[in-house]
Amino acid sequence: MTGLDAARIVGVCTTQQARSLLPRTGFSVALEALTGALADAGLTVGDLDGICSDISGWPPGSPQLSADIYWSRQLGRPLRWPMRWPGAGVGIASMLAAASAIGSGLASTVALVSAGVREPHPGAVAPWARPADEFTDWTGSYTAVQYALAAQRYLHEHGETALEAMALTSATIRNYGSINPGAVYYHRGPYTAADVLASRPVASPLTMLMCSSVNDGGCAVVLTSADRARDCARSGIRVLAGAAQWPYPSYAEAPVLDAVPDAGRFASDALARGGVRHCDIDVVELYDHFAIGVLMQFELYGFCGPGEAADFVRSGVMGLDGRYPTCTDGGCQSFSHNGNPVLYQLAEAVRQLRGEVADDCAGPHDHRPGHCRAVRAPQIALAANPGPPTCGGTFAVLARD
Amino acid sequence: MTAPGPSFPRLPRPTSLSAPFWAAAARHQLVIQRCRDDGRYEWTPQQACSRCLRETLEWTPASGRGTVYSFSVVTRPAVPGLAVPYIVAIVELAEGPRMLTRLRGLDPHDARIGLPVRVAFEDADELALYLFEPA
Numbered sequence: 001m002t003g004l005d006a007a008r009i010v011g012v013c014t015t016q017q018a019r020s021l022l023p024r025t026g027f028s029v030a031l032e033a034l035t036g037a038l039a040d041a042g043l044t045v046g047d048l049d050g051i052c053s054d055i056s057g058w059p060p061g062s063p064q065l066s067a068d069i070y071w072s073r074q075l076g077r078p079l080r081w082p083m084r085w086p087g088a089g090v091g092i093a094s095m096l097a098a099a100s101a102i103g104s105g106l107a108s109t110v111a112l113v114s115a116g117v118r119e120p121h122p123g124a125v126a127p128w129a130r131p132a133d134e135f136t137d138w139t140g141s142y143t144a145v146q147y148a149l150a151a152q153r154y155l156h157e158h159g160e161t162a163l164e165a166m167a168l169t170s171a172t173i174r175n176y177g178s179i180n181p182g183a184v185y186y187h188r189g190p191y192t193a194a195d196v197l198a199s200r201p202v203a204s205p206l207t208m209l210m211c212s213s214v215n216d217g218g219c220a221v222v223l224t225s226a227d228r229a230r231d232c233a234r235s236g237i238r239v240l241a242g243a244a245q246w247p248y249p250s251y252a253e254a255p256v257l258d259a260v261p262d263a264g265r266f267a268s269d270a271l272a273r274g275g276v277r278h279c280d281i282d283v284v285e286l287y288d289h290f291a292i293g294v295l296m297q298f299e300l301y302g303f304c305g306p307g308e309a310a311d312f313v314r315s316g317v318m319g320l321d322g323r324y325p326t327c328t329d330g331g332c333q334s335f336s337h338n339g340n341p342v343l344y345q346l347a348e349a350v351r352q353l354r355g356e357v358a359d360d361c362a363g364p365h366d367h368r369p370g371h372c373r374a375v376r377a378p379q380i381a382l383a384a385n386p387g388p389p390t391c392g393g394t395f396a397v398l399a400r401d
Numbered sequence: 402m403t404a405p406g407p408s409f410p411r412l413p414r415p416t417s418l419s420a421p422f423w424a425a426a427a428r429h430q431l432v433i434q435r436c437r438d439d440g441r442y443e444w445t446p447q448q449a450c451s452r453c454l455r456e457t458l459e460w461t462p463a464s465g466r467g468t469v470y471s472f473s474v475v476t477r478p479a480v481p482g483l484a485v486p487y488i489v490a491i492v493e494l495a496e497g498p499r500m501l502t503r504l505r506g507l508d509p510h511d512a513r514i515g516l517p518v519r520v521a522f523e524d525a526d527e528l529a530l531y532l533f534e535p536a
Contacts, residue, residue: 122481124479124480124481125477125479125480130410130479130480134413134414134415134416134419135413135419135445135501136501137410137411137413137479138409138410138411138412138413138530139409139489139501139502139503140409140410140475140478140479140483140487140489140503141473141475141479141489141501142479144477145473145475145479145489148473148475148489149471149472149473149489149490149491149501150471152471152472152473152514153470153471153491153514156471156514200476200477201474201476201477202475202476202477203473203474203475203476203477203489204473204474204475204476205473206473208477252445253445253501254470254491254499254500254501255491256470256471256491256499
């Protein structure tokens, strides 16, 4: 057991995800997510003593560094746990920090909130995909190109047939989204790997359907102490393990595959500390920003050996009837990419563990691929956020209480 | 200042740390940092050597030779109106560091990993950009 185990995830909410939520503001969507997650938990705004948020256009004209101060003003009372860790963002790293704070008594109930609503930017790649670095931006290597560079090298080292495996990851993920009524691309599909390969080239070897969606939406996750969780609306979800590795600044350094020797060590150490074996894991919510990322994360998190991810994926592990159903909400590619989609993986993992996913089943979940996306009685889930394009990431392992 | 050409989305803004690199590039010379104590080369520019953590890095001329570590032929431009396709690459310099760059002087179909390349500068305003072409 780790110190994380004093906390429970007790509430999640995803708002409507759509190509555009205008004329709503990011803050409006954030409030909907926050109050929705609190209601899901059976808690109120008055229970909160910490909020970590990443909201487009808010606070106005201020760095995210001081967002918790603006939250105090908005709530009309000071938050007692200031979450001013800009490097941690609002995703799984902040969830681990919040769980630790709850475990050490610094906080009792914390909300994580992400919301993005953006003005249209016709013809251009999304604003968050344009690194401003002086050695990167002039080359025209926006985020998809960075992952394309990693993908091309991966094919060189591990065989060109890995490209079809990349396409298969996107087809599988998009087919989950196609039966998720909450997904931006609901009922868009099903796709085959061949469809993905045949879609419009973006940056070789990546095609359009191997890349994330660009859209608006919000999500919130609420944690409280294990003691308080007993009084919540639903049984809490435990945090068994987690870790982060970010070896170099994203989009400032070249995305090379060997930036770190033994890149997965941080994850295997954390899994061992938490007493988690891969054979215990029932569902996997990776960060599928680009298809190559899915292959690299299976290797990084030790589901297979280095260079083995293509064969691993081709064996069908990601499907609902596979060993590790993966990105079961449709991921960044079909469910939602709202600019900083780092809470959705937690929300989906929680919903799978609770048995509360929505899909195209007419009645109870029958666990048949094609219309059902509910994993059969899962006990343990792994959720991941991005790191730099290669050799890093952040993850957590969640479990039913 | 004139507008950047249609080949590049935005011109770099040098910092105090990178100014010597851009000044050398303007003279069409490729320089990278090298630790005077342990000989380690650094790219991108750092304040201190990443091996010994001493502030002993000195700008030193690089050979300008290298091989393609990876590349991508980009058909969807970073900004509207940018000329496509263009080839983004990671070049492994003879000195060791890998450098994000552009390739020029070859058909996109001829781009391949392992291709020997050499640096080639393109003037842009007060700066010069460091591209690579087949050696």
